[in-house]
Amino acid sequence: MFAKVIVDVPAKQTNRPFDYKIPDVLLEWVEVGSRVAVSFGPRTLQGFVVEVFEQSDYEASKIKSIEHVLDLEPPLTPELVELAHWISETYLCHEITALQVMIPGALKAKYERQLSWSPLREEEEALLSFPEQNQLIAHIKNKGSVTFEALLAIFPEQGPWIKQLLRTGFLIESQIVKDRMAKKKVLTIFPPTDLSQLASQMEQLSDKAKRQKEILQFLLENSQPIPLTELMLKLDVGASAVKSLADKGWVELKEIEVYRDPYANRSFPRTQPLLFTEEQQQVFNPISEAVRASRHQVFLLHGVTGSGKTEVYLQSIQQCLDQDKEAIVLVPEISLTPQMVERFKGRFGDKVAVLHSRLSQGERYDEWRKISLKQVMVVIGARSAVFAPFTKLGLIIIDEEHEASYKQEESPKYHARDVAIERARRQNASVILGSATPSLESYYQAIGTGIPNEDSNYKLLTMAERVQGRPMPPVHIVDMREELKEGNRSMFSRGLYKAIEERLNKKEQTVLLLNRRGYSTFVMCRTCGYTVGCPHCDISLTYHQNSKRLRCHYCGYTEPQPHECPSCKSEHIRYFGTGTQKVEDELSKLFPGIRVIRMDVDTTTEKGSHEKWLNLFRDRKADVLLGTQMVAKGLDFPDVTLVGVIAADTVLNLPDFRAGERTFQLLTQVAGRAGRHQLPGEVFIQTYTPEHYSIQSASQHDYHAFIDTELDLRHSRGYPPYYRLILVTLSHEQLALLVRTAESYVSRIKELAREAGIIMYTGNSNQVPELDIMGPVASPIPRIKDRYRFQCMLKYRGEAHISNLVRKATAFFDDLCRQQNLQISVDVDPQLLQ
Ligand SMILES: Nc1ncnc2c1ncn2[C@@H]1O[C@H](COP(=O)(O)OP(=O)(O)OP(=O)(O)O)[C@@H](O)[C@H]1O
Numbered sequence: 165m166f167a168k169v170i171v172d173v174p175a176k177q178t179n180r181p182f183d184y185k186i187p188d189v190l191l192e193w194v195e196v197g198s199r200v201a202v203s204f205g206p207r208t209l210q211g212f213v214v215e216v217f218e219q220s221d222y223e224a225s226k227i228k229s230i231e232h233v234l235d236l237e238p239p240l241t242p243e244l245v246e247l248a249h250w251i252s253e254t255y256l257c258h259e260i261t262a263l264q265v266m267i268p269g270a271l272k273a274k275y276e277r278q279l280s281w282s283p284l285r286e287e288e289e290a291l292l293s294f295p296e297q298n299q300l301i302a303h304i305k306n307k308g309s310v311t312f313e314a315l316l317a318i319f320p321e322q323g324p325w326i327k328q329l330l331r332t333g334f335l336i337e338s339q340i341v342k343d344r345m346a347k348k349k350v351l352t353i354f355p356p357t358d359l360s361q362l363a364s365q366m367e368q369l370s371d372k373a374k375r376q377k378e379i380l381q382f383l384l385e386n387s388q389p390i391p392l393t394e395l396m397l398k399l400d401v402g403a404s405a406v407k408s409l410a411d412k413g414w415v416e417l418k419e420i421e422v423y424r425d426p427y428a429n430r431s432f433p434r435t436q437p438l439l440f441t442e443e444q445q446q447v448f449n450p451i452s453e454a455v456r457a458s459r460h461q462v463f464l465l466h467g468v469t470g471s472g473k474t475e476v477y478l479q480s481i482q483q484c485l486d487q488d489k490e491a492i493v494l495v496p497e498i499s500l501t502p503q504m505v506e507r508f509k510g511r512f513g514d515k516v517a518v519l520h521s522r523l524s525q526g527e528r529y530d531e532w533r534k535i536s537l538k539q540v541m542v543v544i545g546a547r548s549a550v551f552a553p554f555t556k557l558g559l560i561i562i563d564e565e566h567e568a569s570y571k572q573e574e575s576p577k578y579h580a581r582d583v584a585i586e587r588a589r590r591q592n593a594s595v596i597l598g599s600a601t602p603s604l605e606s607y608y609q610a611i612g613t614g615i616p617n618e619d620s621n622y623k624l625l626t627m628a629e630r631v632q633g634r635p636m637p638p639v640h641i642v643d644m645r646e647e648l649k650e651g652n653r654s655m656f657s658r659g660l661y662k663a664i665e666e667r668l669n670k671k672e673q674t675v676l677l678l679n680r681r682g683y684s685t686f687v688m689c690r691t692c693g694y695t696v697g698c699p700h701c702d703i704s705l706t707y708h709q710n711s712k713r714l715r716c717h718y719c720g721y722t723e724p725q726p727h728e729c730p731s732c733k734s735e736h737i738r739y740f741g742t743g744t745q746k747v748e749d750e751l752s753k754l755f756p757g758i759r760v761i762r763m764d765v766d767t768t769t770e771k772g773s774h775e776k777w778l779n780l781f782r783d784r785k786a787d788v789l790l791g792t793q794m795v796a797k798g799l800d801f802p803d804v805t806l807v808g809v810i811a812a813d814t815v816l817n818l819p820d821f822r823a824g825e826r827t828f829q830l831l832t833q834v835a836g837r838a839g840r841h842q843l844p845g846e847v848f849i850q851t852y853t854p855e856h857y858s859i860q861s862a863s864q865h866d867y868h869a870f871i872d873t874e875l876d877l878r879h880s881r882g883y884p885p886y887y888r889l890i891l892v893t894l895s896h897e898q899l900a901l902l903v904r905t906a907e908s909y910v911s912r913i914k915e916l917a918r919e920a921g922i923i924m925y926t927g928n929s930n931q932v933p934e935l936d937i938m939g940p941v942a943s944p945i946p947r948i949k950d951r952y953r954f955q956c957m958l959k960y961r962g963e964a965h966i967s968n969l970v971r972k973a974t975a976f977f978d979d980l981c982r983q984q985n986l987q988i989s990v991d992v993d994p995q996l997l998q
Pocket residue numbers: 438439440441444467468469470471472473474475599600631798799800836840
């Protein structure tokens with residue numbers, strides 16, 4: 165037998181699989197999706213098996229053998245292997261990169277697989293009566309534990325038996341990875357094997373041994389092993405009572421390996437399905453019907469903030485579980501709050517695995533194992549959870565589908581929403597895209613005039629009302645130019661100031677949003693106009709108050725706060741712009757004693773800090789939650805009655821055609837945090853451009869007004885959803901070489917387009933162009949980490965085979981990339997244009 169293997173060499177010549185022989189001893193273990201070690205030139209490298217077959221076209225003697233198999237169960241399913249191929253074609257990346265992104269980081273570390281005998285199965289051992297089984301058992305028990313390789317070396321013929329013992333749980337695998345991967349060991353109490361004696365043993369105990377009786381009683385009722393600490397907490401007993409039972413030999417104490425569960429110490433009260441509102445029922449019906457029929461359909465669920473989308477998700481998932489199918493829920497990383505997790509764990513309990521980047525590598529790996537061993541049916545996670553190795557997928561839900569963070573910014577630059585739709589299509593699963601502010605791309609598809617696409621199968625579902633008829637909060641737009649005219653130079657308008665004061669008096673809570681962290685966003689000399697920039701990037705440095713240092717938000721460079729102008733030595737160096745730190749400062753000056761929680765990248769680096777702040781706020785230990793966009797999403801706190809946006813223009817002024825859309829989304833989301841429960845809410849938006857349509861329509865909660873204007877603009881300028889984009893960024897340390905190369909890159913593409921007969925934009929309005937190339941021009945941030953950056957943007961219609969051109973053009977510069985350290989980064993459907 166042979167295997168086609170994609171080897172871990174990200175270079176152009178290896179974007180194809182190589183043939184390897186499967187040695188007999190590994191026949192049992194090599195499947196599509198297996199990770200293997202193979203020799204490649206002088207080295208041994210990792211690779212993924214993408215096909216297993218019988219006849220190779222190559223001369224048998226020339227084909228090398230697979231050296232090892234790296235996991236006892238293939239980490240990828242055949243379906244995911246195919247999906248990786250699709251990703252590499254769609255997003256123009258190496259196939260190995262797409263395969264690697266699908267497996268948890270812990271698997272990539274070096275580790276050793278130890279097999280040992282499971283204490284949990286001791287009683288059933290007698291059932292294993294085949295001589296082969298007994299031989300294996302004797303060997304392993306004798307050794308205590310043994311590596312997989314050693315076992316195979318001694319019993320090369322016994323692959324099938326080893327596999328069977330693993331699958332039935334008699335053998336357990338522990339992965340001893342240099343320090344961090346060993347599974348947690350937990351002291352566990354095993355109830356007596358013979359429960360019939362338990363009653364009489366309890367009789368024997370004197371009245372003083374009340375605790376011991378309770379423990380036995382509990383074990384009698386549950387007859388399951390339970391970790392010592394958990395039992396002690398549950399029954400409120402000390403360890404000594406357990407010890408005396410163990411000393412009598414009535415119960416047994418043993419260390420066993422358990423999953424590291426970040427939510428182990430938290431209980432999630434079980435919730436029951438809520439009775440749907442009329443709107444919820446009416447959107448649920450078609451979803452439920454598609455799930456039951458196993459029909460692929462994409463539902464765009466446009467529901468205003470507080471309309472109860474989550475309950476629709478929950479009951480749709482239930483529908484899926486009832487069909488014995490699995491579900492994936494994607495949420496943006498920053499809204500993966502304990503509150504969100506609680507809602508899913510509360511409904512589905514142990515059936516839920518959670519994946520996000522704040523888990524340790526070990527925790528992540530354990531959650532992933534639960535998925536691949538089919539111990540859970542639901543996964544909730546950030547972007548990469550779209551690759552959960554389920555095999556009976558019924559539904560994928562993407563909450564806040566408009567979020568830019570679903571796009572991965574490094575290779576593979578995939579969009580989780582589009583990957584989800586593709587995955588669901590291949591599995592006849594349904595997709596729910598939920599948002600109060602759907603992206604233009606999804607909305608355009610759903611209203612049925614999208615880019616012509618045979619497979620498009622969208623359906624628009626709308627929930628226009630909040631649950632229980634709660635009103636949308638009134639929004640006041642404050643023109644900051646007027647404030648200035650009236651002599652108010654503070655960052656708080658008079659209206660917002662009064663509103664905060666009122667909340668303090670009434671003991672209600674306030675959420676304040678400012679999308680810029682740090683203290684001051686730039687430092688400028690009033691005498692000569694010099695601004696302090698990063699020496700490695702073309703961007704100004706931000707002043708951070710705590711460290712009293714200036715910091716670059718792109719490369720992390722820092723320098724001490726200057727006291728005179730570095731250029732003209734004048735003392736009139738001043739701090740401009742407002743960041744979250746400055747707002748915090750200002751609040752405590754204006755409202756002495758005010759309790760503020762600040763949440764931004766600087767206060768949430770520590771593990772668990774994000775949750776800690778939100779819990780403090782929920783427990784009303786603070787009056788104000790102040791932060792960057794992380795405070796805008798998903799929060800559902802009953803006492804929040806005021807939302808203030810300090811500067812709505814920060815996003816609006818970004819050099820990005822989506823600036824208007826992003827502003828509308830952010831304002832709508834953050835406004836949606838107010839008045840979600842009994843207490844009515846109120847919103848203040850401070851801005852220098854109150855007339856802008858994004859701000860106007862957000863303040864009126866009018867998605868349709870916004871989208872009509874925005875669609876017209878996109879159409880006239882030839883942007884998505886009418887055209888698709890590919891952004892190519894070239895970077896190099898030498899500007900001259902870079903400019904030359906960027907120009908020749910663009911000529912190359914034009915040449916290839918002409919050869920392919922693609923109609924290019926010429927300014928002639930009689931022809932509808934298929935492709936327009938803008939650039940090369942300097943990128944919005946022309947230099948990062950000492951590398952100059954130039955970009956060109958390809959706008960194109962439909963598929964038009966443009967990605968093929970880009971692939972060819974990029975390959976043409978491969979040598980230059982290797983020899984001259986030129987970098988070419990290709991971003992298909994880019995979300996960030998810098
Ligand atoms: N059928 C129902 N009956 C009673 N209460 C409900 C019902 N559905 C949802 N709710 C409650 O209404 C509130 C808002 O619901 P939810 O948070 O799901 O809204 P959402 O649409 O997800 O909002 P957002 O987009 O702002 O996050 C929650 O407190 C939720 O428990």
